[in-house]
Amino acid sequence: METAPGPAVLTPPAASAPASPPAVPSVHVRAAITWLAIFPLVALGMMASAPLTEGWHPVFKALTLTLVVVPTAVYLVVPRMMRAHASLIRRRPRG
Secondary structure (H helix, E strand, C coil): CCCCCCCCCCCCCCCCCCCCCCCCCCHHHHHHHHHHHHHHHHHHHHHHHCCCCCCCCHHHHHHHHHHHHHHHHHHHHHHHHHHHHHHHHHHCCCC
16 A cells, blocks of 8 residues: 655755854944945035036035935945945954
């Protein structure tokens, strides 16, 4: 008499030591990295947009500049700078 095979039981791979999550930089380091990302973007954005927004009210200039700078900083520049910071911290000799 043959029996139908039961459901396959998957066993997880051999458990290795869980990788420790990367240390989160202090709020001061994050603030410095964010400023280092934002300042050049704002400075370049102001210079690049000056001819186009010459007669605009300052509020509209700020609005258009931040519409470009903030997403660029949040999605592109700051994450890369945080990874670079983490890489530098990992390379630093302990002791």
